[in-house]
Amino acid sequence: MKHILVTGSTDGIGKLLALRLAKEEHFVAIHGRSEAKLNTTISEIKTESNNENVVGFLADFSDLYDVKKMAVEVSEKMPKIDVLVNNAGIFNSKIDNTPSGIDIRLVVNYLAPYQFTNAILPLLKKAEAPRIVNLSSAAQTPVSLAALEGQASLGVNEAYAQSKLALTMWSFDLAEKEPNILIVAVNPGSLLNTKMAHEAYGQHWSPAEKGVDILYDLAMTNKAKTASYFDNDKGGYGQAHSNAYDHVKIEELVGITNTILVNK
Template structure:
C-alpha cells in the first residue's frame, strides 16, 4: 500500500486516536492534531512506541477558534507540500446553557461545522497537490434529531438547545460535504461523511446536558462500540483502494454506506448552509 500523509483532527482521544494508531500501523505519515500540547505529545510518543512508525507529527490548535484553525492550516502548509487525507474528526456536544467563543460563535456550531469547513478550504491547495486525495468528515446519526434548521438563527442565539445544536451541526456537515464532493469531482478529491456508531469514548462526558440526557448518554456508552470499532469506517475511507473514487456518500459503522436523513434537504438549503459557512470563514482565509 502506498504511504500517505494523513491529518486527523481530535486524534488525542477516542475514535480519532484509534484511527491514528491504525493508520500509523499501516505505515502512513500521520499528523496528530490536539488542542493541548502535553497531551498531544504523549499521544505522539504512544503511537510511535506502539506502531514502530517514526513518521508521526503533531499539529496544535483549538477548534473553537477560527483564528487557531487558520494558524493550523498555515503550519501544515509551511511543512508539507501535499496532503493525501484530511479527517475532520474532532467534535463534541456542549451543555444545556449556550456558550459562545471569544470570536462570538456558538461552541457546537464552530467546533463541528465552521472549523472543519475552514480547515478544509484552507488545505485544498495541499490536497490538490496529491495525486488523489480524500476528505472524511465525521458526522453522527444524531443529525436526524436536531429538528428543523434555523436558517435565520444559525448561531442559535434565540433557539439554543444542546441536542438541536449538535444535531444541526452534524446535518449541515453532511450537506456541505455533499456540496464539496460535487465541486471537487473534477479534481480527483473525494469527500465522504461517517457516522462512527455510538462508541465508548470521552464524547459528551464533560458537557452538562441535564440529568436525564447525561444519564442516557452514560448508559448508551456502556452498550456501545469500542473506539477502535468506531474508527473502522474512517480507516477504511482513508486507506482502502476499494473507495479510491467513492465520493459524496454517508458511511455508517462497519464500512457500510448508509442513508442520511433527507427530511430537510433541498439544494437550496444546501446552498444556504454553504453560503453561510463561506461568509463566516472568509476573514480567516488567505486572499
C-alpha cells in the same frame, strides 16, 4: 506511504486511527488542543508504532483564528495530504457559546472543519487520489441559520445534531465542486466507547474499535464512495437527512458560512 491528517486525535477513535495508520508506516499528522496531551500522544504513537513520521498540530477548534493558523502551519510542514479525516468534535462543553456568540458545537463540528479543509485544499490536490472523511452522526436536524450567525441559542442536543447535518450538507456540496477529491460523510456508530459518549450519556453501546474500523476502511480502502453518507449503525451506505440533498438549502448554508468566515 501516504500523508494522512486526523483532527481531534489525542484520544478516542481519532487517536486509535492515527496509531493504526502509523503502524502501517504512513506519515501521520495528529491534532489536539492541549499542548501537553498532544506531545504525549505523539510520543506514545511513535513508540508503539516504531514510526518517527508522526507530527502534531496544536489548535483550539472553537477559535477560528487558531484554525486559520493551523492551516498555515500544515501547509508549511506537509508536502501533500492524501487523506484528511475531520474527526475533531465536541458535545458537552463548559461553555455553550464562543466569544462570537455562536454555539460551540456549530463552531467546532462544522465551521472549523469547513474553514480548515478549504484552506488546505491545495495540499489535497497535490495527492494522486485525495480523499476527505467527515465525521457526521445519526443525529441530524435542520440547521438554524440564525443560530449559525450567533443570533439564536440552541440546546446542546439540538446544536450537536444541527452541526452534524451542516457538515454532511457541506460534504456533498464540496464533493460536487471538487470531483477529483473523494469526500464521504460517516456516522461512525452511535454511543461508541469514547470519552465523548461517556461525558454525554454515561454509557456506550459499542466498542470504539467499531468506529476506528469504518474510519480506516473509508480512509484507506475502496469502500469509500464520494458524495455519500455511510451509516455505521446500519453497516452500510444510507440516506442522510433530506436537507443534505436539497440544493437550495445547501447553497443558502454555504453562502452564509462563507460570509461568517470572511468576517472572522
